[in-house]
Amino acid sequence: MKENKETVRPVFPFTAIVGQEEMKLALMLNVIDPKIGGVMIMGDRGTGKSTTIRAIADLLPEIEVVKDDLFNSHPSDIDLMSDENKQALQNGINIETSYIKVPMVDLPLGATEDRVCGTIDIEKALTEGIKSFEPGLLAKANRGILYVDEVNLLDDHLVDILLDSAASGWNTVEREGISIRHPARFVLVGSGNPEEGELRPQLLDRFGMHAEIRTVKDPELRVQIVEQRTSFDQDPKKCIQNCEEDQNKLKKQIVDAQLLLSTITIDYDLRVKISQVCGELDVDGLRGDIVTNRAAKAYAALNGKQTVNSSDISKVITLCLRHRLRKDPLETMDSGEKVKKVFDKIFDIEEI
Template identity: 50%
Template sequence: MEHKNTTYPFTAIVGQEKMKNALILNAINPKLGGVLIRGEKGTAKSTAVRSLAALLPEIEVIADCKFGCNPNERAGMCQECVNRLEHGEELPVEKRRIRVVELPVGSTEDRVVGTLDIEHAIKKGEKRFEPGVLAQANRGILYVDEVNLLDDHTVDVLLDSAAMGVNTVEREGVSYSHPAEFILIGTMNPEEGELRPQLLDRFGLCVHIEGIADLEQRVEVVKRRASYDEDPAGFQKTWEEEEEKLREAVIQAKELLNKVTISDDMLYLIARIAIDMNVDGHRADIMMMKASKTLAALNGRREVLEEDVQSAADMALQHRMRRKPFQKPGVEEEKIAGIISHNHPHSHEHY
């Protein structure tokens, strides 16, 4: 049991900066809409996501609410909480870490969206809704390992609720809807098949990772893993300081985030990139904007710079490019760089 409760510290993961960066950005700004981590087997994908939980900030929740409603925001509350408030009830508030809820690939649809409460139905002869994984994931992180292996119809229901942050259940005699706003984090190994484009687009960011080629770093990976396996608690303690530092950095960036501004020049650049890279729809623009602001905050700046836009574009466009045959998925980084350097004369004409 003890072993299960410890996770490998996030900061102890060697390399994979892109992935770590994308995850940290999401911890700072939950509105980034999650990350899809694509990569070969054994590249610390799952480890990183699981260990992220320890870095996540605390949120205020209504203690006895199944959906973890936010006590300060009535608009987003579930029906029960609203009812209780209307009856003049005082709702108990508690603080807790943002949760990481795992959605196993074999999940059945009823467990995902929720279903009829069997026990209650048989004992009392009444219908009651039994919340599923989406309820647990409200205001937290929904983590799907091997997301590309998820059943098609499970993906459908996931899309449905991810779109509006509401889970509407109309099945098995139950009619219910509740808030389901979550950050979607998925990992996948592209060798096992691609993801449907519609689901791809739901991930705010996407990073592609590979095994580390550097010999020394590889050795370090093995060493650290070995000492973690020997004594997980002790290993955690050694890294606690690093973890605390990062946690602090996340909190600071979170505070700074609201003060970060983005100039029209940078917005123009974002729009330009989106148009020139020929992406579908507008989600890419919005994500680039949000990611670059969060990056600026993480770097302790109050203003978005070109470099922020560039790395944001890298993460936000990775999975949104219209692919051509015989072309690897991913962003043509040089093309983005080209657009950025080309942008200078233009931007001044425009604004």
């Protein structure tokens, strides 16, 4: 086991990443509450999108799984275990468990539907009467993070499949009358460069959050980023050791927030104001309201608070709503600014 650890490629520490606070916050909140619905990260090339996503997966504590299970099944949570394990649990069979790192699955651009969803071996089913399933990337990503780089270049049909699985927490594969279902609860993270084309509005709306990142302009900050990266490339071990204390502190903060999340409350009048903001911004559907409520609770949990206040909402509302606004080609104001303006108006006027 030790030998294996040495051969694993070192991952840049999450706490060593300079700047890009919006992206880091969106990822942390989704890890605390995966039901937020994932995050779409849009930004310039070379802004550390992939590095940050790999770093958050590496930061998370190991999870307990059913040993040698193809779907990283949870040993006791029925929503996160395969039907076979559920059956075994109901029959009182003792389930052996082990610990693994949180799965981080990269979806290649050229992936086929079979590679994503998995395939059923029809021949085996017909000749031997056995349901033989070759798991796909959705099975591997259960209870982890599924990362799609250049999601705006991915086939719309595949994006639909990913979003459906992320929303329902299950993946169903049907072929020739044979059906197999398995848990697929993961944080979906998409990234892309707006210059290469936008995602369709109805697909964009399905992502819980939308983080926009820009190239850092401040020369001192740029130097700091270059120095951090250079020191990691020269001696990854030393860089990881230097960040160990900060990493452990943040890891504990995230774990505590996950445990605290179910107890957090948000007052009725604040929920009404969130819906007022969504109404004034003419946001279609209720997804914006739901996600903002969830994200505000996750943000309060991250800061160890029991109740949500308006400053918690202000930190997350732009991330939750900016991609849900109807685009007006003549509009000069950035969508994030628009959300902030309406938020300030509704929250401040009524609180003065």
